[in-house]
Amino acid sequence: MESLTTSRNGFLRGLLGTLGVFLLSGIGKAWGTAPGDAGHGKRPLKPGEHRWGMVIDLDKCTGCGSCVVACSTENNLALGNPQEAAMGRIIRWLKILPSQEGEFPAPKQRLLPMPCQQCDTPPCTKVCPVYATFRNEEGIVGQVYSRCIGCRYCLNACPYTCKDFNWKAPVWPKEMQASFNPDVSIRPKGVVEKCLFCHHRLQRAKEEAVAEGRPLRENDYQPACAEICPAKAIVFGDLNNNDSDAANLSKDPRAFHLLEELGAEPKVTYLKEGA
Amino acid sequence: MKDLAAAVLSLAFIGLVWLLLAGYQSGSKKQPVAYNHKKHIALGLECAGCHTGIADGKARGGLPTVEVCAACHTSDDENPRAKAVRDYVSANKPIPWKKVYNVPTHVYFSHRRHVGLAKLDCALCHGDMSKVEAPVTRQAVTISMARCMGCHHRMKVTNDCLACHK
Numbered sequence: 001m002e003s004l005t006t007s008r009n010g011f012l013r014g015l016l017g018t019l020g021v022f023l024l025s026g027i028g029k030a031w032g033t034a035p036g037d038a039g040h041g042k043r044p045l046k047p048g049e050h051r052w053g054m055v056i057d058l059d060k061c062t063g064c065g066s067c068v069v070a071c072s073t074e075n076n077l078a079l080g081n082p083q084e085a086a087m088g089r090i091i092r093w094l095k096i097l098p099s100q101e102g103e104f105p106a107p108k109q110r111l112l113p114m115p116c117q118q119c120d121t122p123p124c125t126k127v128c129p130v131y132a133t134f135r136n137e138e139g140i141v142g143q144v145y146s147r148c149i150g151c152r153y154c155l156n157a158c159p160y161t162c163k164d165f166n167w168k169a170p171v172w173p174k175e176m177q178a179s180f181n182p183d184v185s186i187r188p189k190g191v192v193e194k195c196l197f198c199h200h201r202l203q204r205a206k207e208e209a210v211a212e213g214r215p216l217r218e219n220d221y222q223p224a225c226a227e228i229c230p231a232k233a234i235v236f237g238d239l240n241n242n243d244s245d246a247a248n249l250s251k252d253p254r255a256f257h258l259l260e261e262l263g264a265e266p267k268v269t270y271l272k273e274g275a
Numbered sequence: 276m277k278d279l280a281a282a283v284l285s286l287a288f289i290g291l292v293w294l295l296l297a298g299y300q301s302g303s304k305k306q307p308v309a310y311n312h313k314k315h316i317a318l319g320l321e322c323a324g325c326h327t328g329i330a331d332g333k334a335r336g337g338l339p340t341v342e343v344c345a346a347c348h349t350s351d352d353e354n355p356r357a358k359a360v361r362d363y364v365s366a367n368k369p370i371p372w373k374k375v376y377n378v379p380t381h382v383y384f385s386h387r388r389h390v391g392l393a394k395l396d397c398a399l400c401h402g403d404m405s406k407v408e409a410p411v412t413r414q415a416v417t418i419s420m421a422r423c424m425g426c427h428h429r430m431k432v433t434n435d436c437l438a439c440h441k
Binding site: 134136137138140142144145146147183184185186196199200203207210211 | 332379380381383385387388391392433435436437438440441
């Protein structure tokens with residue numbers, strides 16, 4: 001009799017458990033396809049498709065700032081002035097975030113290069129009312145400036161503060177106006193802008209590959225920051241390709257993501273310092 | 276009487292504005308040389324022969340430089356209708372062609388991709404120029420985003436915003 005009760009209890013517990021899992025997964029599913037999310041959020045990638053990602057080795061990074069300069073020149077970022085800086089309105093798509101640990105005489109400075117984290121479930125795209133920001137088939141979170149209405153919802157939704165608003169039309173010294181990158185537009189006043197993993201370089205690389213009648217090679221497409229990094233701390237590549245350095249390094253034991261608990265699934269992976 | 280005068284005045288004003296606008300529109304695109312596409316194509320010239328950016332694999336098709344015209348329109352050419360182009364050639368001054376097909380600054384369009392790699396016919400966007408005798412003053416086909424996207428959809432190529440927008 002006792003064994004029967006136990007088994008019945010076990011059966012009931014099992015049933016409840018199964019129901020619970022079923023319900024939870026149902027809620028999960030409903031959560032995943034919340035209204036207004038159609039097409040904005042995570043889409044399954046087609047086989048053979050690329051999924052571009054970046055790995056930043058904090059052990060190798062010296063904080064030299066080359067990536068910031070390369071990014072700014074490549075993407076036509078205005079220099080800004082001290083007044084804007086005081087208001088926190090300097091636009092940099094790639095920032096180096098400093099943090100200090102300990103006090104004198106043994107302070108420890110940590111530096112963290114921070115481009116757009118190119119999330120797989122980006123919080124910013126879900127709030128855009130006009131589809132100006134979206135995640136494309138290759139995992140790049142895009143921003144179309146001519147579509148943006150400047151509501152700044154995305155700017156507030158981004159947990160990584162990787163989006164910037166143009167509070168005024170950008171200005172450059174006269175000497176610099178002859179050296180704009182023609183592949184990147186000059187953003188007007190009133191739109192939000194962000195790092196796009198130098199997607200214009202991807203378009204060029206694809207065009208070149210088609211012209212030469214070959215598939216896209218691993219190193220054909222590198223963003224300006226990865227290309228310039230003198231310490232080779234920034235590794236960029238296809239996360240879907242198991243042979244790529246970026247894919248392998250992103251599975252390194254030292255790998256971590258910023259604010260991982262938020263579930264935005266960033267495609268920028270950091271490798272822990274001093275481990 | 277007052278009403279009639281006001282009506283006449285307002286009509287005259289509207290007419291003036293319309294005339295000004297029409298004049299501005301056609302005037303802005305008036306070509307410096309009355310180029311006849313039909314005649315040149317009938318002679319066996321290819322589009323890319325004069326719009327050299329296409330053959331060079333550049334993003335822009337480009338308008339012909341005076342050197343291109345000078346290859347045929349030398350001082351031996353006595354055709355009175357070609358005097359305008361001969362003047363530019365003899366002075367070796369660039370011909371100030373008016374650009375009719377303009378792509379907005381936030382769009383990246385490449386002739387290399389569309390004509391060089393995808394082998395699209397020029398007439399698809401520029402119309403059949405082998406029938407056009409008058410100089411080009413306006414677009415044969417209105418270039419719009421809906422048109423681009425429709426063609427991309429039919430040809431089963433990407434309609435990803437990032438593929439064209441910069």
